Amino acid sequence: MSVAVCLLLYGFAVVVLAPRLLRRLSTEGAAPRIAVAAWLAAMASTVLAWTVTLAIIIIDLVTHRISLFPARFMDSCLLHLHDAAVGDYGGHMQTGLFVLSGFATLAVLVLVLAVRLGTTLLRSRRTTLEHARMARLAGRHHPGLNAVVLAVDHPAAYCVAGKPHTIVVSRGVLAALEDHHLDAVLSHERAHLDGRHHLLLTLTRGLATVLPRVELFTLGASEVARLLEMLADDVAARIHGREAVLQALLTLSTLPTPPATAEAALLPRVRRLSAPENPPRLHTRIAVTAITLTAVFIPVAAIVTAGIGLQVCAV
Template identity: 80%
Template sequence: MSVALCLLLYGFAVAVLAPRLLRRLSIEGTAPRIAIAAWLAAMASTVLAWTVTLAILLIDIATHQISLFPVRFMDGCLLHLHDAAVGDYGHPVQTGLLALSGFATLAGILVAYRLATTLLRSRRRTLEHARMARLAGRHHPDLDAVVLDVDHPAAYCVAGKPHTIVLSRGVLTALEDHHLDAVLAHERAHLDGRHHLLLTLTRGLASVLPRLDLFTVGAAEVARLLEMLADDAAARKHGPDTVLQALLTLSALPSPPATAQAALLPRVRRLSAPTTPPRWYARAMATAVALLAVSIPVAAIITAGIGIRVCAV
């Protein structure tokens, strides 16, 4: 075994096993903030583990410094890899290994490039959307929102310079004043919490790694949990009953806005249930998953760094 192999296997284990476990922990939104942290930790640790694995292998092949890893029983895999890289197993094996390493490096670069371009494209699209909404609508000073003169119901926020909350005339007509205040508080909670940054990142990872449930399911779950966080923020200001009635009113419209459609049933259950503290074991389990997801790759990387430092002295 080796640090690189452990990190590689860890990344695949998290990618396969984490989605089902984390979805069970976050399905009812008992502790949405901790559940979001657990999802993000699992995603980040997987990407980190695979990135460090590739870096370790490339460094080893390039420098042939197997002795950098001081624990002898961990050297077997990399020792064979080293021997293959220097041609001890024949030129075909050496060529194949170098080609595989090159392919892995190219794949990593392409994924990083696609992620960067996806994030930049999403940012440009969001800024343009905010600009067009301000041009097409009129600013309502009392609501501090842009109102579109259309009957189709719309209630959402767009990050930009400045951030913009967009409402349609159909929503203003359908909602009473206190319900409208709750909707505005919900959207402001999204902007104040910078939820758009988390959505952009998780959706970007899902778009460049579409075959891995950790990122595709994770992006959907994070979006759903962020809606619950915004519900909680609005409920603290206007009460859960007001937020619930606003949500039900919007969902009953002929073409409900996206904010009323996302994970409707769990949100309704949370808002209609008696106010009780989150179950301790759900919070503890989500916290443990988040800490474990971060600690394993970080500990492995620190171990490798210490080994390199000790042997370099």
């Protein structure tokens, strides 16, 4: 039970402390890949800690606490549950029943959240696949660009995961960008698909939808999306140069209705691309890496400890 308490407290500590600390370390995108790993580790470890906490408590109650109930308790379940609730079997039994009821309610809540998350992820996948299919039907495939071109003046440039993956650009974007700037935009979108960023976005946004009042997940979803844009910028810059990516981003952002790819975290992205290319500071990399490793190590160590304890007790 002590392991469960530690994991529960760890989860709450991460929820309270991690958002502001991680945002402070990743605001300028000094090490976006490590920062993404840190956000994902914090979110995943919190979900893991709370899930394992619930499992440990249920196992502990079932295997060790049931013996506290008197044999006659099972003779008439509803009657004796009432007697236990009103304290006829003593304060310890009454407290135990209320604790068990609380954890049962928590288990139902976790199950409901898990079902909602699964439903959200499935709905998101169906929507994405349908969007990709409709884009391919509405536009025409451009072999030279390896993208689907929509015959609309409204500027649009984005990627959609599907079967197959699809990069979509509009006629308005083709008219606005020079060839090398357009190549930089297409490389940016291919980087999203090659890095499977859509899977990370689907998961983080799903958690934010299911737990909208938990800042770790809501802020984490927006921060991960922003950092993934920076990662894609870096990939495109390695191929076409930082200046080409910067000019493409600035050109798209000055259009009357800029596409979403240019609006996402525009100022930090422009600042990164405009600044001299310097490696991230050592202390920043160390701090973000330490947070990532800590977020992973603590719940894993606690789970291993709980597993060893269960094995020892079984023997």
